[in-house]
Amino acid sequence: MTTRTLDGATFAQMVLSGAHHLTNNAKMIDALNVFPVPDGDTGTNMNLSMTSGANEVRNVQNDHVGEVAKSFAKGLLMGARGNSGVILSQLFRGFSKAVEDKQTITTADLAEAFDAGVKTAYKAVMKPVEGTILTVAKDSAEAAQKAAEDHEDIIDFMEDVLKHANASLKRTPELLPVLKEVGVVDSGGQGLVTIYEGFLANLKGEELPESAESTPSMDEMVNAEHHKLAQDFMDTSEIEFGYCTEFMVKFEDEKLQENPFDEDTFRNELSEIGDSLLVVSDDELVKVHVHAEHPGDAMNLGQRFGSLINMKIENMREQHTSIVGEQKKSQPKSQEKADYAIVTVAMGSGIKEMFESLGATVVIEGGQTMNPSTQDLTEAIQEAHAKNVILLPNNKNIIMAAEQAADLAEDNVTVVPTKTVPQGMSALLAFNPEVSIDDNSESMQEAASAVKTGQLTYAVRDTQIDGMDIEEGNFMGIKDGKISITHKEKLEAAKALLSDMIDEEEDEILTILQGEEATTEEVEALEAFLEENFEDLEVEVHKGNQPIYSFIFSVE
Amino acid sequence: MSIDLNTNYGHVTITNDVIATVAGGAAVECYGIVGMASKNQLKDGIAEILRKENFSRGVIVRQEEESVHIDMYIIVSYGTKISEVAHNVQSQVKYTLNQTVGLSVDSVNIYIQGVRVAKDEE
Numbered sequence: 001m002t003t004r005t006l007d008g009a010t011f012a013q014m015v016l017s018g019a020h021h022l023t024n025n026a027k028m029i030d031a032l033n034v035f036p037v038p039d040g041d042t043g044t045n046m047n048l049s050m051t052s053g054a055n056e057v058r059n060v061q062n063d064h065v066g067e068v069a070k071s072f073a074k075g076l077l078m079g080a081r082g083n084s085g086v087i088l089s090q091l092f093r094g095f096s097k098a099v100e101d102k103q104t105i106t107t108a109d110l111a112e113a114f115d116a117g118v119k120t121a122y123k124a125v126m127k128p129v130e131g132t133i134l135t136v137a138k139d140s141a142e143a144a145q146k147a148a149e150d151h152e153d154i155i156d157f158m159e160d161v162l163k164h165a166n167a168s169l170k171r172t173p174e175l176l177p178v179l180k181e182v183g184v185v186d187s188g189g190q191g192l193v194t195i196y197e198g199f200l201a202n203l204k205g206e207e208l209p210e211s212a213e214s215t216p217s218m219d220e221m222v223n224a225e226h227h228k229l230a231q232d233f234m235d236t237s238e239i240e241f242g243y244c245t246e247f248m249v250k251f252e253d254e255k256l257q258e259n260p261f262d263e264d265t266f267r268n269e270l271s272e273i274g275d276s277l278l279v280v281s282d283d284e285l286v287k288v289h290v291h292a293e294h295p296g297d298a299m300n301l302g303q304r305f306g307s308l309i310n311m312k313i314e315n316m317r318e319q320h321t322s323i324v325g326e327q328k329k330s331q332p333k334s335q336e337k338a339d340y341a342i343v344t345v346a347m348g349s350g351i352k353e354m355f356e357s358l359g360a361t362v363v364i365e366g367g368q369t370m371n372p373s374t375q376d377l378t379e380a381i382q383e384a385h386a387k388n389v390i391l392l393p394n395n396k397n398i399i400m401a402a403e404q405a406a407d408l409a410e411d412n413v414t415v416v417p418t419k420t421v422p423q424g425m426s427a428l429l430a431f432n433p434e435v436s437i438d439d440n441s442e443s444m445q446e447a448a449s450a451v452k453t454g455q456l457t458y459a460v461r462d463t464q465i466d467g468m469d470i471e472e473g474n475f476m477g478i479k480d481g482k483i484s485i486t487h488k489e490k491l492e493a494a495k496a497l498l499s500d501m502i503d504e505e506e507d508e509i510l511t512i513l514q515g516e517e518a519t520t521e522e523v524e525a526l527e528a529f530l531e532e533n534f535e536d537l538e539v540e541v542h543k544g545n546q547p548i549y550s551f552i553f554s555v556e
Numbered sequence: 557m558s559i560d561l562n563t564n565y566g567h568v569t570i571t572n573d574v575i576a577t578v579a580g581g582a583a584v585e586c587y588g589i590v591g592m593a594s595k596n597q598l599k600d601g602i603a604e605i606l607r608k609e610n611f612s613r614g615v616i617v618r619q620e621e622e623s624v625h626i627d628m629y630i631i632v633s634y635g636t637k638i639s640e641v642a643h644n645v646q647s648q649v650k651y652t653l654n655q656t657v658g659l660s661v662d663s664v665n666i667y668i669q670g671v672r673v674a675k676d677e678e
Contacts, residue, residue, distance in 0.1 A: 036585070037651040080637040083587045083644050093635055124633030126584040126591060353560075357567035520620060540571075541558065 003154045003203070005104040008063040014199045015072050019054035021198030022047050022191060029194070031221035031278060032187035035132070035178050036083065038224070042187035045082030049089060050195065052079020065105050069096035069113075084188035087121055087133050091192075094120025107157040111148035114141040114161070131176025133188030139168035140196070158200045165193045183223040222246070222289045225276040241274045241291040244314045245298050249286045252306040259304045261286070266301070273297050291316065337411075340433050341386030344424055345372055345394050348546030351421055351513060358428045361386070371398050377405035381413055388437045389413045390444070394424035396481065412437060416444045419481060420453035421544070422511065422554025454479050454501045454553035456494050459486075475550075491522060494551055495529050501555050502534055510537050513544030513552040522550075559624065559659060570657050576615040579626055579664075582652035583615075588641030591631040593669035614669075623662040626653075631670040642666040 003010075022029075022043075029043025056075025060068050073096040076089035098116035099105055105113070118141045121134060128134050143164030144157070151157040169189045173180040201207075251261065266286070267279045274292030281287070286305065292298045295313045302308060341361035346352040355363045362380045366372040372380075381389050389411050393402040396419040406413040414437050418424040430447035431440055455478040459470045466483045470476060477485030477497030484500055487493035502510065510530065514523055523541055530539050544552060558571045580592055592614030614629040626649065632641050646664040653659045 036648050039647070039651075077635070077637055080640045082640070083648075086588050086636055086640055086644065090633075090636060120635075124590065124636055125587050126589055129585055353567060357569075542569075543560070 004152050005106055006065065006110070006154055007104045008060070008065045008068040010203075011065050011105075012057045012060060012068045014202045015057045015068075016054050017202035018195040018198030019047075019050045021201070022050050022194050025194050028221065028280075029187050029191050032184050032190055032224050034182050034184060034224050035176060035186065036129075040224075041082060042084050043191060045085045046088060046188070046191040048081045049076055049079050049085030052076065053089075053092070055079075064103050066096070066100040066102050069099050072096065084133055084191055086124075087137075087188065088192070090121040090124050091117040091137055094118070107148040107151055107154055110154070110157065111141075111144040114144045117141065129176065131172040131174070131179060132186050133192050135172060135175060136165055136168045136186070136189035136192050139171075140165035140192075155200070155203050158196070158203055162193070162196045162200050165196050169193050184221075221278050221280075225278060225289065239317055241276075241293050242315060242317050243292055243295045244276075244289075244316050245274070245292050245295040245312075246287075246289045247299055247302060247311040248288070248309045249302040249306045250309050251284055251286070255305055261305045266305075269301055270298060273301075338384075338386040340388050340390070340437075341384035342390045342392065342428065342431065343377070343380045343384050344392040344428070345398055346421065346424075347548075348513075348516065348544045350543040350545035354425070354542060354544070355428065358425060359431070360392075360428060366395070366398065371395065372401065374401045374404045374408070377402055378408055381405060381409045381411065387411060390431065390437065390440060391415045392418045392424040392427055392444075394418045394421050414438075414441045416441055416448065418448045420451075420455070420554075421513065421546075421552055422451045422453045423448035425511075425554070426451045426556070450556060452480060452501050452507075452555040454497045454551075454555070455549045456490070456497060456551040456553075457549045458490075490550060491525055494522075494526055498526070498530065498553060499533070501553060502537065503555075504534060504536070507555050508536075508538060509556050510534075510539050511554045512539065512541045513546065513549075513554075514541060515544060515546045515548070515550045515552070517547075518550040526551075559619070559657075570659070572617040575617045575624075575626075575653065575657065575659065578653060578656055579617075579628065579649045580613075580615045582649045583628055583630060583645050586641070586645045586648050588632050588636040588638075589630050589645065590633045590672045591670075593629040593631050593667075624659065625663045625665065626661055627665045627667065629667045629669045631672055632668055634671050634673040638668060638671070642668065 026043035026047040029046065030040045033040045033042040053072045053075035056071040057068060060071045062068060069092070073089065073092045076085075076092050080086045080089040094117035095113045097120070098113040099109060102109060114137075118138050121137060122128055140161050144161045147157045147160035151160065169185050172186040172189050173184070176186065179186055261281070263279060263281050263286070267277065270279065270288065270290050271277050273294065274290040276289070276291040278289040279286060286302070288298065288302060290298050299308055299311070342359065343362045343364070344355050344360045345364045345366040346355050347366060352363045352365060361384045364372045364376055364380050366376070377391065381391070389409070391402045391406060391413060393399050393415065399415065399417045399419070402415045406415050416427050418427050427444035427448040430444045432443070456475060457478070458475050459472055461472050463470050468483060468486055470483070470486050474486050474488055475490050475493035476483050477493050477500065479485075479497065479501055485493055485496045487496060498510075512523065512526065527539060527541070530537060546552065558569050559575065560567065560569050583589055584592065594613050616627040618625040618627065628645065628649070630645065632638055645666055649664050650661055653661055
């Protein structure tokens with residue numbers, strides 16, 4: 001018997017059958033989901049979207065294909081969930097537009113409608129990712145064009161389309177690297193194939209098998225589970241269930257009489273003792289994959305229904321340790337002296353960290369009100385444990401103590417007289433371990449002198465400095481050690497200081513070190529000010545957490 | 557502004573530009589998005605669709621104390637379920653940032669700046 005045209009009632013039945021088949025397979029599709037976000041909900045989302053589409057179709061009392069397709073598209077749109085659901089709604093939105101005036105449709109109409117669906121779906125994304133449901137839809141629509149030329153019979157036509165959809169699904173790992181890596185096909189593509197299977201089965205008048213023809217293999221689902229898990233664990237100690245346990249149970253009639261098997265009940269029992277659970281069963285077998293702390297318990301549960309076959313247990317903590325290659329705790333210091341070390345002084349935890357990250361060997365916490373003594377510096381030089389030590393005081397009040405410490409030291413110590421934190425940083429960046437200490441001293445001093453430093457602080461009493469009257473509580477801007485700005489408002493003082501420092505012709509980079517008394521809002525206000533007035537200047541902000549100075553600016 | 561991470565080996569600083577680019581890149585691969593919009597759209601008066609190199613233009617990274625918030629300005633395709641597209645973008649951006657820069661963002665806020673109608677539907 002051949003069917004050459006499709007009417008609305010038949011199309012409605014096809015949709016319902018596709019939705020029903022998807023419902024039966026949603027869990028499997030969930031298990032495959034590794035892209036774009038491996039959260040295992042593709043099947044659930046597609047199923048919710050499709051169910052909403054099917055419910056609209058149920059309410060149509062009409063034999064007009066265009067009307068049925070329109071309701072289907074509307075239901076899909078309203079119920080769209082997740083990326084795959086939104087894509088599905090677009091595929092059938094295009095599809096329904098192509099058939100909207102048609103009472104009945106032929107294979108040629110169907111091919112055109114599939115094609116229109118793909119065109120619509122591709123239009124709604126800036127960067128289509130291939131190897132997904134989009135690809136499967138596109139390839140099967142292309143196959144539909146040819147199938148329509150070959151077949152007038154709708155069933156033959158749909159068989160061709162399904163065959164090519166399946167082939168396209170198998171190719172998805174070649175297009176999307178993450179699928180290949182994990183060893184699965186795309187979950188959204190699997191969902192679409194499942195829907196097409198439902199369409200065809202209904203046309204053929206076949207009872208649908210519970211599971212899809214193209215069922216993902218247990219191995220694929222296990223791969224996807226492990227992938228999801230690998231995303232979650234950074235640390236071996238976080239693994240709660242330590243053994244990846246896989247086995248099959250071959251049902252035995254005697255045992256089944258005593259313990260009737262029910263997949264959901266069994267799954268719930270297993271979920272009590274582990275996670276990453278997959279249970280798939282047919283009449284003869286049940287396959288189980290579970291991560292459990294006590295693999296034996298899982299097997300005991302299975303053994304009630306039959307005999308165990310194909311068992312595999314792996315200790316995931318061992319594997320994870322070897323994957324992560326966990327670090328041994330730090331090595332004891334070698335007794336050998338290093339060639340070079342750099343000792344520097346910082347105020348504020350953020351600045352200390354910055355110096356350490358720039359390669360300073362020892363950073364002494366000091367600063368404006370707690371200057372390190374000669375003794376502190378001497379100890380730091382010893383701690384640095386190197387033949388040549390370069391000392392960066394970063395404050396003019398520490399330079400003296402640094403010179404003294406250098407004289408006392410047994411090692412070859414040179415002081416590069418940096419007066420500010422930005423100078424110290426520039427000097428440190430100019431350090432080259434390959435050249436002599438004298439050359440380094442020279443190039444580091446040169447780098448330090450190229451930096452302009454601005455510091456913003458407040459006056460603790462009324463005073464007159466550098467020819468300016470300053471009231472207690474007012475803010476002062478200090479440019480390269482000289483007070484150049486004073487203002488009641490912190491932000492205004494900061495802006496005036498910046499304007500005073502920056503030479504638009506020369507300067508390229510401004511670094512802001514945010515002090516502990518400066519808020520994020522203040523930083524943002526400054527950034528906006530800079531954007532407006534010095535748009536070519538590159539601005540970097542770091543949390544220095546320095547006391548006293550709300551901001552330290554450095555301009556190069 | 558930038559995000560600082562400490563690892564066993566030292567210090568990693570990721571600038572906001574990088575975060576914005578990664579977030580923008582994740583968003584444009586999201587289904588239903590046809591463009592990123594300039595956050596200054598209100599000033600510009602037109603939702604100009606940003607080219608690739610300007611992904612980060614429609615993305616703002618805000619830091620408040622210890623938390624990171626992302627605001628994204630997007631243009632979606634007409635005929636999609638906008639609420640769902642926005643939700644997908646949120647989850648994809650959050651996941652991608654977590655995977656690629658190890659950053660856990662506290663919120664991803666979506667501003668739909670426009671809906672684009674495909675040519676044949678006008």
